[in-house]
Amino acid sequence: MTRQNCVHFQFLPMGMRTLYTATLLVLGTGYLFAMIYIFESHAGRDGDPMLSVNDLIIAYSGSKSDTKLESALKGPMKNMLPPEEQHEIIAWVRRGAKKEDFDQTAGKIIAARCETCHGGTNPHIPNLKGYSNVAQAAQLDTGMDIFTLVRVSHIHLFGITFIFFIVGSIFCHAYIKPLWLKCVILTLPFLSILADIGSWYLTKLFPPFAWVVMISGGLMGMAFALMWFVSIWQMWFYKMPPELVQNDGVVS
Numbered sequence: 495m496t497r498q499n500c501v502h503f504q505f506l507p508m509g510m511r512t513l514y515t516a517t518l519l520v521l522g523t524g525y526l527f528a529m530i531y532i533f534e535s536h537a538g539r540d541g542d543p544m545l546s547v548n549d550l551i552i553a554y555s556g557s558k559s560d561t562k563l564e565s566a567l568k569g570p571m572k573n574m575l576p577p578e579e580q581h582e583i584i585a586w587v588r589r590g591a592k593k594e595d596f597d598q599t600a601g602k603i604i605a606a607r608c609e610t611c612h613g614g615t616n617p618h619i620p621n622l623k624g625y626s627n628v629a630q631a632a633q634l635d636t637g638m639d640i641f642t643l644v645r646v647s648h649i650h651l652f653g654i655t656f657i658f659f660i661v662g663s664i665f666c667h668a669y670i671k672p673l674w675l676k677c678v679i680l681t682l683p684f685l686s687i688l689a690d691i692g693s694w695y696l697t698k699l700f701p702p703f704a705w706v707v708m709i710s711g712g713l714m715g716m717a718f719a720l721m722w723f724v725s726i727w728q729m730w731f732y733k734m735p736p737e738l739v740q741n742d743g744v745v746s
């Protein structure tokens with residue numbers, strides 16, 4: 495067995511440490527952007543601007559009180575129009591989403607503010623061109639459809655595995671005692687992503703599963719942060735304990 499694969503960071507060549515650091519910096523930045531994206535796309539759906547379990551329930555299983563159009567207008571599409579116009583569209587929905595007053599109110603705003611993106615050319619987002627399409631979005635919200643969930647699931651399963659394989663391979667060079675703790679930290683993100691994605695579907699059947707979505711996302715973030723900081727710290731700032739130096743830097 496070569497010992498090269500399992501030595502502590504400080505026994506690695508400078509080139510590898512530089513490569514690891516650069517990789518962690520870019521992945522860490524990517525993680526921050528992912529958090530901003532999650533916040534922007536889910537927070538506020540329930541009317542409260544913070545991200546909550548209720549926002550996740552609405553995103554995955556739908557809102558019992560709002561239509562899809564309303565929860566989008568309160569959440570991810572909030573910045574696409576000024577508040578007066580948002581209220582005008584919601585008022586139209588609440589009056590029964592009728593055809594008679596569509597053109598003078600909601601229709602006019604949606605044509606001006608939304609059709610550049612929702613004109614029907616992008617198959618992944620709802621078409622809002624014309625009364626019949628808008629009326630469909632103004633029906634009771636049943637959450638993200640299964641096809642969208644399947645599409646997002648496979649992207650996440652592949653993407654997250656890559657990220658945590660890379661971060662985990664770097665973290666393997668850290669000196670962590672006891673060994674079981676290191677193994678738990680390494681496997682936690684993989685278990686979390688399975689629990690997270692499984693719960694997207696289960697939330698449709700039983701809304702409290704949104705808690706599992708929230709908690710597994712949190713655990714994944716914690717594991718990422720832990721591996722990131724411990725790796726950077728042990729790579730550049732750590733003073734190795736004597737037993738590790740005597741052992742030629744071999745970590746288990």
Ligand code: HEC
Pocket residue numbers: 535553562563566567570571574575604607608609610611612618619620622631638
């Ligand atoms: C700059 C492009 C853009 C504009 C302008 C825009 N949207 Fe969207 N909209 C999107 C994208 C992209 C998505 C899908 C992203 C997502 O699901 O988070 C989306 C999703 C939606 C959804 C579905 C949300 C869901 O939960 O499935 C609705 C409803 C919606 N938009 C309504 C509107 C309305 C109403 C307006 C105008 C006030 C508007 N959008 C303006 C890009 C846009």
